Structures are given as structure tokens and as C-alpha cells.
Amino acid sequence: MAKRLPVVLAVALAAVLTWQPAAAQTAKARATAKVDLEARFKEVQADPTLADSLYKTGRKVAAVCAHCHGEGGNSPTTSIPNLAGQNPAYLLEQLRQFADGRRRNEFMEGMIRAMNSDEKIGMVLFYAAQEVTHKPSANTALVHKGQEYYGKICFRCHGNVGRGNEQIARIAGQQPEYLRLTLKRYRDGNDVRANSIMTPNTKNMTDADIEAVVAYVSSMP
Ligand code: HEC
Ligand code: HEC
Known part of the structure; x- marks a missing residue:
């Protein structure tokens, strides 16, 4: 830039x-x-x-x-x-x-x-008030893996449909590279987003878990 x-x-x-x-x-x-x-x-x-x-x-x-x-x-x-x-x-x-x-x-x-x-x-x-453009994923196997992981942890705060609530972020349909980067920053305790509640919630994620969750979340409508 x-x-x-x-x-x-x-x-x-x-x-x-x-x-x-x-x-x-x-x-x-x-x-x-x-x-x-x-x-x-x-x-x-x-x-x-x-x-x-x-x-x-x-x-x-x-x-x-x-x-x-x-x-x-x-x-x-x-x-x-x-x-x-x-x-x-x-x-x-x-x-x-x-x-x-x-x-x-x-x-x-x-x-x-x-x-x-x-x-x-x-x-x-x-x-x-703006609509999110839906971007379905072609990799259904990966999406299924991600959905499974999501259903164990992430849904508790971001909701079943990924739209969060008044306080918690919508993540459904978010951009994949941004999701990947953000999840790794939280997991690795990077001070770009310090002291987030997301750090304990990502600390057990492997890179493969992140790939699967990114595929699922970015394709949620
Ligand atoms: C205990 C509640 C909780 C759980 C469980 C949780 N999150 Fe979060 N998440 C939050 C909060 C609160 C924020 C905003 C944190 C901040 O300001 O950094 C957030 C932020 C995020 C963001 C950044 C959104 C943006 O627009 O930058 C992403 C991506 C995310 N969460 C994904 C996930 C995923 C994937 C999981 C499951 C592995 C998960 N979260 C589990 C509460 C939670
Ligand atoms: C030159 C490019 C650029 C412009 C112009 C820009 N942004 Fe950003 N914005 C970014 C990037 C890159 C990020 C992600 C930062 C990160 O890595 O966490 C971001 C993140 C954000 C976030 C956090 C989103 C989230 O999900 O957590 C908000 C809010 C935001 N921008 C608002 C704005 C607003 C309002 C304007 C116009 C006044 C604006 N941005 C203009 C590049 C830009």
C-alpha cells in the first residue's frame, strides 16, 4: 500500500x-x-x-x-x-x-x-443495516469439520448462526483471510489484539482446526 x-x-x-x-x-x-x-x-x-x-x-x-x-x-x-x-x-x-x-x-x-x-x-x-454477501464454500468436507468444531466451542458466544449479539461480533460470512489472521493472533497472544477473551478460547486450536473453522464461518450466510 x-x-x-x-x-x-x-x-x-x-x-x-x-x-x-x-x-x-x-x-x-x-x-x-x-x-x-x-x-x-x-x-x-x-x-x-x-x-x-x-x-x-x-x-x-x-x-x-x-x-x-x-x-x-x-x-x-x-x-x-x-x-x-x-x-x-x-x-x-x-x-x-x-x-x-x-x-x-x-x-x-x-x-x-x-x-x-x-x-x-x-x-x-x-x-x-447492510446485508452481508453470502459466499458459499466449495469444500464441503472441510466445512463439515469446521461446523463440528464450531458447535463445540464458538456457538456459546457467537450463536448458532454466527451472528453474535449486541456485544459479541458477528462472524458469519466474514472474510476468510481476515478470520485466519485474527484467530492466529488471538491464539498466539499477539499484542495486536491483547487481553481478549478469545485467547483462552483459541489456545487449543491447531492450524488445521483454524482452516476448518474459517471454511465454515466464512461460508455461513
Ligand atoms: C466466551 C465467549 C466466546 C467464545 C467461546 C468464542 N468467542 Fe470469538 N469473540 C468473543 C468476543 C467477546 C469477541 C470480541 C473480542 C475482542 O474485542 O477482541 C470475539 C471475537 C472474535 C473474532 C473477531 C471478530 C472480528 O470481526 O474481528 C473472531 C473471528 C472470533 N471471535 C471467532 C471465534 C471462533 C472461531 C470461536 C470458536 C473457536 C470463538 N470465537 C469463540 C467471544 C467468544
Ligand atoms: C487502507 C484501508 C482501510 C481503510 C480506508 C479503512 N480501514 Fe478499517 N480496517 C482496515 C484493516 C486492514 C482492518 C483490520 C485490522 C486488523 O488486522 O485487525 C480494519 C479494521 C476495521 C475495524 C474492525 C473490524 C472488526 O471486525 O473488528 C473497523 C470497525 C474499521 N476498520 C472501521 C473503518 C472505518 C469506519 C473506516 C472509514 C472511516 C475504515 N475502517 C477505513 C483497513 C482500512
């Missing part, structure tokens, strides 16, 4: 965000820098007019993210996660983790610094 890309995109993000509708501008003024994302999110959920206005802000933010995460949050690159259909509270938690250093990705950290609270909330509202 070109070194200049982040700068170009940050400028694009700033330009996109100045086109906000009046309602979002007011909302932005009310959302001070220190506002607690969770409290503000609850406020937005309870106010349909505000939610609608921030959704539109989110759609504009997403136009910048589309470069990597794809139109409507279906990533065109298998190592970059889909954001489509992702649970809002999980996304907000990841933004917090990028911001406070628990999760490391230099580019995403910069991107998030450039967004205020209401832009973050608008973005998660927008992505949560």
Missing part, C-alpha cells in the same frame, strides 16, 4: 464530513469530545430523528471506508474485514480499542482519531 494513502484518505474523510446536514451539525455540537460513546449511542437509539440523521452521516463516512471495506461494508479483499451486518456495540468497542491502544493498526488508529462520536455512531448504524 502506498505510504501516502492514509494522508489522502484522511483528507477525503475530512472533506466528506464537512458536507453534513444541519441536524447532524447540531448533534455534533452537542457531542463533546469526551462524550461516552455508549451513553450517546443509547440516546441516539431512543431518538429516531437523530438516528436517521446520523445514519446519513454514517453513509458519507462509509464512502471513504469503501476504499478498503467495500461498498456497503462487503470487503473486496479477503484480509480486510467486512463491516456489513456487524453489531453496533461490537464496532463501537473496537473503535475504543483502536483509540486506547488495546488493538493496534496504525492506519485504523489514525482514521478513528479523525472521527467524532456522532460520526462513529452514524457509521455503525449504517453498517449494521
